Amino acid sequence: MSQPIATAAAPSLARPEWARARRIVVKIGSALLTDRDTGQLKRDWLASLMDDVTELVRQGRDVVLVSSGSIALGRHKLGLPKGALELEQSQAAAAVGQISLAHAYQELAAQSGLTVAQILLTLGDTEQRRRYLNAWHTIETLLALKAIPVVNENDTVATAEIKYGDNDRLSARVAGMVSADCLVLLSDIDGLYTAPPNENPNAQHIPLVTEITSEIEAMAGDAGTELSKGGMKTKIEAGRIALGAGTNMVITTGKVLHPLRAISQGCKVTWFLAKQDPVTAKKRWISGQLESRGTLHVDEGAEKALVAGKSLLVAGVTHVEGEFERGDAVIIRAPDGRELGRGLSAYAKGDAARILGRKSSEIAEILGFEGGPELIHRDDMALHRK
């Protein structure tokens, strides 16, 4: 295990984006969590990470963890040989290892009075809009309830064609999904270099990236080891996804104790800075959706509320047209027929039609489930400028 970083009198040099980040997603690689030779979980390291998470939560930030390690832990328990595994073997290893992983998080979080929640995702959960909405709402609900979501790929069921394969990109998708301000990729290296430093002694550390150019891509090399699926290449791809979603990204080393505290203290990292914030990025994506599945006609009161920046409530919608599912893009029209904007519907057409104009308190009774009073949340809506 590497030595803890010096903490005494460290200057506070973290970028302001770190201090400002209200919602942070942290990706933890297998190589940091497990001992390569014994396959054992590095408990001291994980305990130090959970200390840092507790500190961030105390500061009022939302934290989502994306943790690898299931295959690395499980393969050892199953006595599988070193080297590349067959797909079925990885799936079996993940099934065994994920239990230990979740247990370790639960135990260590409980020491600080935190609750963790396991979320296993497959590619479709972030790429298909409807499933995306479900995963997103669950994570939002957990965060509102002050639980720490611990996400991993559902490796047991994900076959080659429907797999991310690496948690770098998965964590960037999750960061976009929850509109995180910052994604931290804890790696075995303290950032991006002009060339892989183990191959080129003249490689220079790059502290700041504001755009992912082909030059930056070329610096990444291939890499990827037996233990960690992603090399710098998938981290740059994660950067592209994160910046597109308005999320800043940090690559730094996790080979120290208290790696998140180290960021607060201005340790060596590479920052990838997004040009826009997550909500703006999402709204821009929504307004660019060419295909709309339906139309929601709103009353005057709702129009005023929307212009004032509020969500669209079920109570303010007079009628709906088209055939849309939950999560589909729909057009919002004023009483005089003008298009006010677009948004993602929180209800399918059939359900929406049954609850139109009804009070929030009646919705659950009519539908048989608690879906909330909003037909479109304000963050899921892009209004046209007047």
Ligand code: GLU
């Ligand atoms: N999901 C894999 C696991 O938990 C790891 C993928 C990766 O290393 O990025 O073992």
